[in-house]
Amino acid sequence: MAKNLHNYRRSYEKGSLLKSNVDANPLQQFRTWFFEAKESNDIGEVNAMTLTTIGIDGFPKGRVVLLKKYDEYGFYFYTNYNSEKGKSIAENNKVSLSFFWPVLERQVIIKGTVAKTSETESKNYFDSRPKGSRLGAIVSNQSEVIVNREVLEKNLKALEEKYETANIEKPSNWGGYVVSPVSIEFWQGRPNRLHDRILYTLDEGFNWNIDRLAP
Numbered sequence: 280m281a282k283n284l285h286n287y288r289r290s291y292e293k294g295s296l297l298k299s300n301v302d303a304n305p306l307q308q309f310r311t312w313f314f315e316a317k318e319s320n321d322i323g324e325v326n327a328m329t330l331t332t333i334g335i336d337g338f339p340k341g342r343v344v345l346l347k348k349y350d351e352y353g354f355y356f357y358t359n360y361n362s363e364k365g366k367s368i369a370e371n372n373k374v375s376l377s378f379f380w381p382v383l384e385r386q387v388i389i390k391g392t393v394a395k396t397s398e399t400e401s402k403n404y405f406d407s408r409p410k411g412s413r414l415g416a417i418v419s420n421q422s423e424v425i426v427n428r429e430v431l432e433k434n435l436k437a438l439e440e441k442y443e444t445a446n447i448e449k450p451s452n453w454g455g456y457v458v459s460p461v462s463i464e465f466w467q468g469r470p471n472r473l474h475d476r477i478l479y480t481l482d483e484g485f486n487w488n489i490d491r492l493a494p
């Protein structure tokens with residue numbers, strides 16, 4: 280069964296990153312990289328990011344969620360507040376978000392503190408989702424053990440009938456989170472493992488400091 284992957288490696292040659300050519304504001308730098316990732320047309324879900332939380336069992340856990348917005352307050356995603364991640368966040372609001380855009384040989388790692396978005400923000404986003412996604416959010420007690428798939432499908436069918444014409448209200452346990460960054464690292468793959476790593480860190484005066492890290 281053993282499979283040796285020692286020769287799985289590639290040389291990274293697509294770009295470079297210098298302190299002198301990054302933006303002074305990491306959100307602007309993120310905007311540039313996000314745009315370039317989107318324009319590459321080679322990344323299926325450019326807004327897919329790994330959200331890592333510290334669980335109530337003490338273990339870190341990463342899982343993919345979708346970035347739905349970013350602005351001067353931070354990075355937004357939506358989920359079930361009663362899910363495993365929701366319970367973890369309620370205990371420890373320090374999280375990390377990371378993106379890997381292989382075609383550009385780039386990685387972005389954000390550390391920050393997370394808070395729930397306002398009810399209005401969550402409701403506006405919920406109402407913009409397709410009907411199937413809105414019903415799915417109601418049907419699924421995310422992260423709970425269920426006996427089989429049929430339970431979900433049966434409940435969905437019942438809800439489809441119930442809400443054939445009625446308005447679908449956002450469940451109170453579903454909504455958004457916004458991650459306010461305290462540091463953002465931009466990683467650009469380079470030849471011979473001498474990758475570029477530029478780290479922005481927020482200081483006590485809310486200014487962004489920029490450092491280069493060894494690869």
Ligand SMILES: Cc1cc2nc3c(=O)[nH]c(=O)nc-3n(C[C@H](O)[C@H](O)[C@H](O)COP(=O)(O)O)c2cc1C
Binds near residue numbers: 340359362
């Ligand atoms: C591409 C992709 C996008 C996803 N987007 C979301 C999302 O935006 N929100 C969400 O709650 N789960 C999303 N998921 C599912 C999560 O990875 C995860 O299974 C779910 O949130 C339950 O996680 P938890 O039990 O750790 O709370 C996505 C999964 C993938 C693979």
